[in-house]
Amino acid sequence: MPARLEDRALERIAAKVEAGERLSPEDALVLFRTPDLLGLGQLADTANRRKNGDRVFFSANQHINPTNVCILRHTCIFCSFARTPREDGAYTRTLEEVFEEAEAAREQPTREFHIVGGLHPKLRLSYYVDLIRGLKERFPGVHIKALTAVEIAHLARIEKTTTRQVLRELKDAGLDTLPGGGAEVFSPAVRATIADRKLAAEEWLRVHREAHELGIPSNCTMLYGHVETLEDRVEHLTRLRDLQDETGGFLTYIPLAYHPDHNELGRQLGREGTATTGFDDLKNIAVGRLFLDNIPHVKTHWPMVTPFLSQIALHFGCDDVEGTVVYERVYHEAGAHTPMMLSYGELVRLIKGAGKEPVERDSLYRPVRTFAPDDPIFRPAPGSTMGSGAAQELVELVGTGRA
Numbered sequence: 001m002p003a004r005l006e007d008r009a010l011e012r013i014a015a016k017v018e019a020g021e022r023l024s025p026e027d028a029l030v031l032f033r034t035p036d037l038l039g040l041g042q043l044a045d046t047a048n049r050r051k052n053g054d055r056v057f058f059s060a061n062q063h064i065n066p067t068n069v070c071i072l073r074h075t076c077i078f079c080s081f082a083r084t085p086r087e088d089g090a091y092t093r094t095l096e097e098v099f100e101e102a103e104a105a106r107e108q109p110t111r112e113f114h115i116v117g118g119l120h121p122k123l124r125l126s127y128y129v130d131l132i133r134g135l136k137e138r139f140p141g142v143h144i145k146a147l148t149a150v151e152i153a154h155l156a157r158i159e160k161t162t163t164r165q166v167l168r169e170l171k172d173a174g175l176d177t178l179p180g181g182g183a184e185v186f187s188p189a190v191r192a193t194i195a196d197r198k199l200a201a202e203e204w205l206r207v208h209r210e211a212h213e214l215g216i217p218s219n220c221t222m223l224y225g226h227v228e229t230l231e232d233r234v235e236h237l238t239r240l241r242d243l244q245d246e247t248g249g250f251l252t253y254i255p256l257a258y259h260p261d262h263n264e265l266g267r268q269l270g271r272e273g274t275a276t277t278g279f280d281d282l283k284n285i286a287v288g289r290l291f292l293d294n295i296p297h298v299k300t301h302w303p304m305v306t307p308f309l310s311q312i313a314l315h316f317g318c319d320d321v322e323g324t325v326v327y328e329r330v331y332h333e334a335g336a337h338t339p340m341m342l343s344y345g346e347l348v349r350l351i352k353g354a355g356k357e358p359v360e361r362d363s364l365y366r367p368v369r370t371f372a373p374d375d376p377i378f379r380p381a382p383g384s385t386m387g388s389g390a391a392q393e394l395v396e397l398v399g400t401g402r403a
């Protein structure tokens with residue numbers, strides 16, 4: 001069915017989407033500028049259905065943050081997670097403490113550990129090698145997605161070696177994929193304002209290129225909703241698309257909504273307590289899907305945008321929902337009021353409740369479990385007053401919703 005468009009500027013782009021033609025950076029700007037959110041959503045939905053039909057992926061994962069000590073504490077001014085070594089709330093886990101936290105995976109159907117943390121001045125590569133090897137020994141069936149490109153480059157600096165060598169050693173220890181964090185926005189002006197001294201764009205892209213060449217697939221992100229312009233967003237997406245043309249190693253794109261609580265940038269912008277808007281969250285999903293035609297998946301990160309908005313995003317081009325998570329620290333430090341975790345059943349019902357087919361996946365997007373229409377997992381939760389139970393459970397979990 002052709003899209004019903006309110007904004008005539010979208011018609012030319014709709015024709016390209018219908019024909020499966022690649023969109024130009026100018027098209028992406030038109031999409032970011034349009035007030036016709038529903039028109040944009042229909043186009044993104046068309047592009048998504050062509051790739052994924054009604055399937056929506058999720059993973060049973062657990063986030064682990066071994067340390068929040070970070071040498072960029074005072075220069076990454078958007079971050080609420082980092083601490084200096086002696087600051088209140090600073091922590092660095094021993095390997096045994098990490099393994100203990102990971103034990104939560106035994107009671108859950110966990111298939112992936114997502115491991116990221118600060119740039120600790122003293123933690124050596126051997127700590128991360130032992131951490132990954134130790135987790136693999138204890139949980140042989142669990143994939144390890146660990147360390148952003150920024151952490152990889154930091155370890156190479158500490159060890160006076162190359163990022164390629166760090167990646168090789170981590171892969172030998174059991175690293176399967178890289179997460180997409182640390183990309184923020186590639187524009188040098190934005191980086192100088194919000195993340196001065198963080199790994200430059202070229203370096204972030206180089207580490208991902210090297211990972212792909214070594215057979216380590218990765219994710220990519222963009223942190224939006226702070227000081228970036230729409231042109232900055234488009235330039236960022238163009239650079240991700242260009243690298244993907246070269247290597248094909250990105251699995252999923254995740255737009256990350258900036259949260260302004262308890263960080264210097266939020267104070268400077270006078271934005272504490274106000275996150276991004278739902279309108280912009282959906283636009284970032286939809287434009288990502290339409291412009292990044294060579295990246296197979298687009299993921300919604302429910303801890304940042306709420307499970308409610310993530311559910312709606314499934315009709316705006318999104319085919320992948322962040323997993324069970326278990327412990328979330330990066331966004332909760334920055335003012336997210338979402339729950340720390342969603343249970344496996346809640347995720348499945350959230351996806352089904354949007355009229356989609358939930359598919360549990362592994363880290364490489366291979367289907368692990370699908371659900372027949374009469375699967376008991378879809379039955380209303382005991383005590384639920386609502387049809388599927390999912391919406392009611394989410395209301396209870398989210399409480400007051402996002403600030």
Ligand code: V47
Nearest residue numbers: 078079080179180181182183219223257258259334
């Ligand atoms: O790079 C930090 C972001 C990222 C804030 O690969 C903030 O599957 C909002 O990259 N407000 C790390 N965002 C997390 C990340 C990620 C998350 C989920 C899935 C995957 C994946 C990767 O978090 C950082 C930064 O962009 N971040 N502080 C903040 N105040």
